[in-house]
Amino acid sequence: MLDLGISKMALIGAVALIVIGPEKLPRVARTVGTLLGKAQRYVSDVKAEVNRAMDLDELKKMKASVEEAGRDVESSLRSVKTDFEKDWNAVTAEVQDMGEATADSPSPGWTPPPPEYRRPDKNWRLKRGAVPQWYKSRHGVRRQVQSGAARVARFRPRRPGA
Structure with missing residues (x-):
């Protein structure tokens, strides 16, 4: 952008003092300062909005990848579940067949x-003392x-006369 050093700013101030005059210079400087501040805030707001939009796009991509991974895991779990149910049914059927065959004799x-x-x-909750009752008495x-x-x-203490 602009490369303003101290010497260039002093030259701009001297020209402004001559052109605008000493009476109006403080008011003009204040107005220029507020306008520059507003411009900087506007530029920073635009930058922040662009960054948020980029982050939102990244989050959407990440969400899509996580959802895809979840669907993959779900499908693999379903296939494991069906395999397990098939094996379970086969084993229980064999056990039932063996039980029917050997029901008469173990x-x-x-x-x-x-x-x-x-x-x-x-x-058993009652605490028993180690010393017998007859000894205590x-x-x-x-x-x-x-x-x-x-x-x-x-x-x-006892009274002596009582």
Whole structure:
């Protein structure tokens, strides 16, 4: 574009001062500055719009390629599904045929399944103490929670006269 240096701008300012005059020069400079700012904003808006249009085109191409890949995957999954269903039906038919043939007598290597596990009838969540109850009662170990008042009464010193 224009290659404006400091010397060229000074020359343009001196010519403008002579032609326009010192009274109108600040107003004209302000107007020229606002017009240049508007022009720069307009050019940047146009550039941004062009970039958005280019990005939109790229996104449309990318969307088309992703959709095509999705269709390819879907078709391959359908073919795998049909192959699997054919194989499954063939295997289940063979198993049913074998089951009908051997329904009267079990095979020699067949063993019945193990019995299902049953938890014992005791309350397994209840925590069992390691110290027996008779030992606790003989040695005065607390077996129940005491309230605050009972604890104070138990450990309160006795009056000598009572």
